[in-house]
Every structure is written in C-alpha cells, then in structure tokens.
Amino acid sequence: MTISVGDKVPDVKLVQATDSGPEAVQSADYFKGKRVALFSVPGAFTPTCSAKHLPGYVEQAEALKAKGIDAIACTAVNDPFVMGAWGKASGSADVAMLADGNGDFAEALGLTMDGSAFGLGKRGQRFAMVVNDGVVEQIHVEAPGEFKVSAAEYLIDQL
Numbered sequence: 001m002t003i004s005v006g007d008k009v010p011d012v013k014l015v016q017a018t019d020s021g022p023e024a025v026q027s028a029d030y031f032k033g034k035r036v037a038l039f040s041v042p043g044a045f046t047p048t049c050s051a052k053h054l055p056g057y058v059e060q061a062e063a064l065k066a067k068g069i070d071a072i073a074c075t076a077v078n079d080p081f082v083m084g085a086w087g088k089a090s091g092s093a094d095v096a097m098l099a100d101g102n103g104d105f106a107e108a109l110g111l112t113m114d115g116s117a118f119g120l121g122k123r124g125q126r127f128a129m130v131v132n133d134g135v136v137e138q139i140h141v142e143a144p145g146e147f148k149v150s151a152a153e154y155l156i157d158q159l
Contacts (some may be wrong), residue, residue, distance in 0.1 A: 010027065
C-alpha cells in the first residue's frame with residue numbers, strides 16, 4: 001500500500017550523512033515537530049538526480065523555507081557514505097542526506113521500483129512530499145522515467 005496524504009510517516013531507521021560521519025536516525029524522530037520537504041531519488045550520482053533533482057532543491061532552499069519549510073531532506077537507497085559524498089559534491093549544505101541503504105523506508109512507504117534492468121536492484125521511486133510533524137501533507141510521485149512533479153519548483157508552486 002502506498003502512503004497517502006494524512007498518513008503518518010512510517011518509523012524506520014535511516015542513516016543521516018553528517019560532517020562527522022554517518023548518524024542513525026529514526027524517521028519518526030527526524031520528522032517530529034517540523035515541516036519537511038522530502039524528496040527521493042532512485043540513486044545518488046545518477047544522471048537526472050545529479051543534474052536536476054538535487055540541484056533544484058539546493059537552488060530553491062531559501063524559497064522553500066520562505067514557504068514554511070523548516071528542513072529539506074533527500075533520501076535514496078544508497079549507503080550513507082555515498083549519500084554523504086554526493087551531498088558534499090553537490091554543495092547541498094541545506095539538504096539533509098538520508099540514506100535508506102536497505103530500502104526499508106521506501107518499502108514502508110510503498111514506493112519502491114525495480115531497477116534491475118539497469119543493474120540497480122530495488123530502489124525508491126522518484127517522489128517529493130511535504131511531511132508536517134510526521135504526517136504527509138502532500139505527496140507527488142513521478143511516473144516512470146519522468147521528472148516533473150517531484151521537482152523543487154513544482155513543490156514550491158504547491159505550497
């Protein structure tokens with residue numbers, strides 16, 4: 001079952017890439033008491049994710065905050081070291097990099113995809129959502145191969 005507006009975000013262990021190294025964080029704790037723009041990419045350093053998706057959120061961080069967003073987070077089925085390196089390479093100090101190394105979070109959200117044809121295995125779908133104090137306020141899931149409704153600019157227009 002895919003998560004919907006009004007649902008509580010599942011409580012799953014993620015690993016946040018920080019300057020001091022990987023740090024375990026429960027998703028329920030991360031989303032508690034704040035309004036978060038969360039976006040998911042199929043993989044760090046992949047073409048659309050690196051050229052458009054993450055850079056859009058980096059460039060639009062101030063505009064998102066001006067619309068009432070307290071934090072911006074990116075998740076992917078990658079390990080925390082890859083997520084940390086991708087965050088540093090992309091200049092994304094305003095974006096928390098949340099590793100979903102085993103895909104447990106994507107699975108709990110009901111938003112997985114099979115990237116086996118590209119050698120990627122099980123991954124999280126491309127999406128964006130607004131989570132307000134742990135509850136999904138908005139969710140925008142991309143059709144396969146598309147990049148429209150999960151873009152930072154689209155999310156800003158919906159706020």
